[in-house]
Amino acid sequence: MNKKLPFVLDEHYTPNPKPTLLLHSCCAPCSSSVIEMLREHFRITVLYYNPNIFPESEYIKRCEEQRLFCQSFSSPDNPIAFVAADYRSDEFEKIAKGKEHLREGGDRCIACYALRLGEAARYAAQNGFDYFTTTLSVSPLKDAARLNAIGEKLAKTYEIKYLTSDFKKQNGYKRSCELSKQYGMYRQDFCGCKYSLAERILSAKGFVFDADGTLFDTMGFYETFASEYVRSLGFEPAPDLREQIRSFTIRECCELLKSTYSVSKTTEEIYDEISRMIANLYAKDAPFKAGVLEFLRYAKSKGIKMCIATATDKNHIEAALAACNAEDMFEFVLTCSDVGVSKRESVIYDESAKRLGLEKRDVVVFEDAHHAIVTAKAANYRVVAVREETELKFADVIEANSDIYVETMTQLIQK
Numbered sequence: 001m002n003k004k005l006p007f008v009l010d011e012h013y014t015p016n017p018k019p020t021l022l023l024h025s026c027c028a029p030c031s032s033s034v035i036e037m038l039r040e041h042f043r044i045t046v047l048y049y050n051p052n053i054f055p056e057s058e059y060i061k062r063c064e065e066q067r068l069f070c071q072s073f074s075s076p077d078n079p080i081a082f083v084a085a086d087y088r089s090d091e092f093e094k095i096a097k098g099k100e101h102l103r104e105g106g107d108r109c110i111a112c113y114a115l116r117l118g119e120a121a122r123y124a125a126q127n128g129f130d131y132f133t134t135t136l137s138v139s140p141l142k143d144a145a146r147l148n149a150i151g152e153k154l155a156k157t158y159e160i161k162y163l164t165s166d167f168k169k170q171n172g173y174k175r176s177c178e179l180s181k182q183y184g185m186y187r188q189d190f191c192g193c194k195y196s197l198a199e200r201i202l203s204a205k206g207f208v209f210d211a212d213g214t215l216f217d218t219m220g221f222y223e224t225f226a227s228e229y230v231r232s233l234g235f236e237p238a239p240d241l242r243e244q245i246r247s248f249t250i251r252e253c254c255e256l257l258k259s260t261y262s263v264s265k266t267t268e269e270i271y272d273e274i275s276r277m278i279a280n281l282y283a284k285d286a287p288f289k290a291g292v293l294e295f296l297r298y299a300k301s302k303g304i305k306m307c308i309a310t311a312t313d314k315n316h317i318e319a320a321l322a323a324c325n326a327e328d329m330f331e332f333v334l335t336c337s338d339v340g341v342s343k344r345e346s347v348i349y350d351e352s353a354k355r356l357g358l359e360k361r362d363v364v365v366f367e368d369a370h371h372a373i374v375t376a377k378a379a380n381y382r383v384v385a386v387r388e389e390t391e392l393k394f395a396d397v398i399e400a401n402s403d404i405y406v407e408t409m410t411q412l413i414q415k
């Protein structure tokens with residue numbers, strides 16, 4: 001490596017005219033200081049090829065950030081061209097197969113570097129570039145020696161020069177932090193793939209869980225209880241009754257049943273009867289969803305503080321926890337009634353974080369309902385969306401507003 005440069009200008013390098021360089025970039029923040037260092041030596045084209053990024057919305061976000069940075073850092077003397085590949089996540093899945101459980105820095109990452117550098121070498125050779133390299137070594141978590149070994153091997157295969165580098169040297173990483181701040185860039189806090197995202201989630205200090213549909217398998221009951229109750233009184237329920245009451249409290253639901261179906265009982269009597277049905281459900285028929293207990297045990301063993309934030313009555317949740325022998329898992333149960341507002345506002349999450357003694361950034365919210373997911377995300381919480389049959393029609397909203405959408409929580413700890 002040249003004394004004052006974190007990259008090697010080899011014996012073939014000539015400054016006039018500047019040679020062309022295809023610079024593979026993992027993200028705009030990492031590329032910033034690298035482009036700043038290289039632009040006086042090379043005519044740079046940035047290649048954004050990162051099929052490892054998960055989910056696609058994150059890929060699009062990082063890609064757009066990269067495009068904007070190239071545009072704003074470009075000048076007539078030092079133009080920065082930009083090329084983006086389509087999102088081809090299957091290419092990453094193929095090389096990650098069998099290595100899903102490995103920690104960041106292991107063999108999955110080496111294969112991930114090779115995939116991305118391989119595409120950079122192929123593209124550079126096919127398009128007549130003089131050199132190729134990658135921004136990856138700017139990260140303190142990336143092993144420059146391994147990256148360079150991969151790059152040099154590819155250089156031989158594609159008969160193109162590889163720019164040997166360790167861009168974290170000469171304060172490269174520090175400078176990338178300064179520049180990303182200066183340019184107001186989006187700076188992600190996980191490496192990129194779904195496995196690194198799961199690692200990031202599991203490094204949280206606190207988990208806030210919704211109850212129904214997230215922890216407990218109770219949503220089937222809520223889909224049908226009002227119709228069944230109406231039928232038990234001898235009336236035919238409206239086909240869209242479930243939709244009418246979807247965001248209602250139980251009391252609001254009882255008021256609607258009373259006013260719609262000419263029920264001879266008072267609202268209070270309806271409320272008592274439905275409350276008994278619900279109490280019975282939680283005491284006897286509210287099991288944990290698949291994988292929940294295993295996940296809770298894992299989180300507990302890691303010292304992650306956990307609580308429940310729910311719209312359901314506290315007594316019911318406590319009864320269900322007792323039936324599942326899981327009372328000791330949680331620090332507390334907080335309800336929408338306790339905080340005075342529904343999950344259309346983030347108060348219940350903010351109060352949960354506060355009672356756990358944690359900052360928002362250290363807390364992950366687990367939810368199944370799209371409206372609650374939207375609220376938590378808008379309030380800048382990291383959100384794990386848990387698949388629930390009754391919410392599938394909102395899958396697009398859920399995908400767009402969660403960090404990760406899982407079938408079961410055990411997906412996060414799969415070995």
Ligand code: SF4
Nearest residue numbers: 109112191192193196
């Ligand atoms: S942790 Fe980062 S380098 Fe490793 S496989 Fe995932 S995205 Fe690639």
